[in-house]
Amino acid sequence: NAGVTQTPKFRVLKTGQSMTLLCAQDMNHEYMYWYRQDPGMGLRLIHYSVGEGTTAKGEVPDGYNVSRLKKQNFLLGLESAAPSQTSVYFCASSYGRDREFVDQPQHFGDGTRLSIL
Amino acid sequence: AQKVTQAQTEISVVEKEDVTLDCVYETRDTTYYLFWYKQPPSGELVFLIRRNSFDEQNEISGRYSWNFQKSTSSFNFTITASQVVDSAVYFCALSEAAGNTGNQFYFGTGTSLTVIP
Numbered sequence: 001n002a003g004v005t006q007t008p009k010f011r012v013l014k015t016g017q018s019m020t021l022l023c024a025q026d027m028n029h030e031y032m033y034w035y036r037q038d039p040g041m042g043l044r045l046i047h048y049s050v051g052e053g054t055t056a057k058g059e060v061p062d063g064y065n066v067s068r069l070k071k072q073n074f075l076l077g078l079e080s081a082a083p084s085q086t087s088v089y090f091c092a093s094s095y096g097r098d099r100e101f102v103d104q105p106q107h108f109g110d111g112t113r114l115s116i117l
Numbered sequence: 118a119q120k121v122t123q124a125q126t127e128i129s130v131v132e133k134e135d136v137t138l139d140c141v142y143e144t145r146d147t148t149y150y151l152f153w154y155k156q157p158p159s160g161e162l163v164f165l166i167r168r169n170s171f172d173e174q175n176e177i178s179g180r181y182s183w184n185f186q187k188s189t190s191s192f193n194f195t196i197t198a199s200q201v202v203d204s205a206v207y208f209c210a211l212s213e214a215a216g217n218t219g220n221q222f223y224f225g226t227g228t229s230l231t232v233i234p
Contacts, residue, residue, distance in 0.1 A: 031219050040126070042208060042226040050219040058221070090162065094220050102217045103150045103169060108162035 002026050006091050006109035013081045013116045021076040021112050023091030031096040032074040033058075033106060034066060036087040043090065049074055050096065081116045088113050120144065121211050123225035130199050131233050138194040138228045140209030146170075148214035151192045152222070153183065156206040168192060199232045206230070 004025045013019055023032065034046040035058075045058030049068040063085060065077045074093075078085060092106040122141045130136045142151065153165040166176060168185050176183045180197045196203050206229045210222040 033219075033221075040226060043222075043224040045221065048219050048221065056219065088160070092162075096220050102212045102214050102220045103167065104220055105152060105164040105167055106220070106222060107164065108154075110159075110161045 004091055004093055004107055004109035006089075006112050008112060009110065010113050011115070013078075013114065015081060015083060015116060017081050017116075018077065018079050019081065019114075020078075021089055021091075021114075023074045023076070023093075023109060024072055025074075025091075025093040025107070026072065027093060027095075027107065028071070029093035029095055029107075030071070031094045031104075031106075032068065033092040033094075034064070034074065034076045035090045035092065036060065036085075037090060037111070038087050046076065046089075083116050086114060086116045119225075120223040121209050121225035123207075123209055123228050125228045126226070127229045127231070129231045129233060132201060133198050135195060135197050136199055136230065138196075138207050138209075138230065140192045140194065140225060142190050142192065142209070142211045142223075144190075144211060144213055146213045146215045150212040150214075151185065152210040152212070153192075153194050154208045154210065156208065156227070157202075158204065162208070165194075196230075199230075201232050201234050204230060204232045 033048040035043040047066040052071040089112045091109045094104045094106045149170045151168045155163045182195045184193045206227045208227045209225040
């Protein structure tokens with residue numbers, strides 16, 4: 001009963017390096033999300049997707065790119081990592097259809113702790 | 118402007134005390150949904166409850182209870198006879214129906230609860 005799985009769990013990067021965070025869900029959810037969590041700021045939405053092949057910007061999209069080539073996977077990329085991107089990243093998914101269903105809880109992965117030196 | 122406000126940043130209580138976590142939200146929609154999540158020290162986010170804007174009935178689940186008051190735009194969470202295992206960060210979230218493509222949530226900044234044995 002995996003739910004939402006994020007890899008890796010921890011990563012340390014040097015400024016300017018690139019990397020991709022992987023999120024996989026096995027609940028057949030249409031909607032997927034990437035958040036970052038910083039002290040005192042709660043969860044802020046980076047990008048989200050309402051279905052395979054679609055992505056949209058959230059509140060803090062700058063410096064990140066995403067792709068949703070398969071329904072079950074949602075990738076978050078950092079092209080040139082900066083110390084300001086040091087954070088805990090959470091992926092989530094929820095049931096949805098036709099851009100509706102705003103009453104569904106989002107289900108979260110365990111997070112990825114990313115440090116950029 | 119913050120759509121969800123959790124004014125209590127940190128709360129400490131002694132075990133077996135009751136504690137209430139406040140959540141105040143702001144929306145112009147008549148249809149919306151409110152959620153509470155728990156983030157224990159292990160880091161994962163756990164869905165606790167959902168409430169829709171048309172149902173003001175209070176909810177009780179064991180030692181947990183939720184008080185939804187539209188008149189004050191509040192959705193407060195009370196833990197009765199707190200236990201050490203209740204120590205966590207608790208997040209309140211809002212999902213609005215109008216114009217919400219993809220079931221986007223607005224999260225509060227969280228309240229860190231410490232239960233002292």
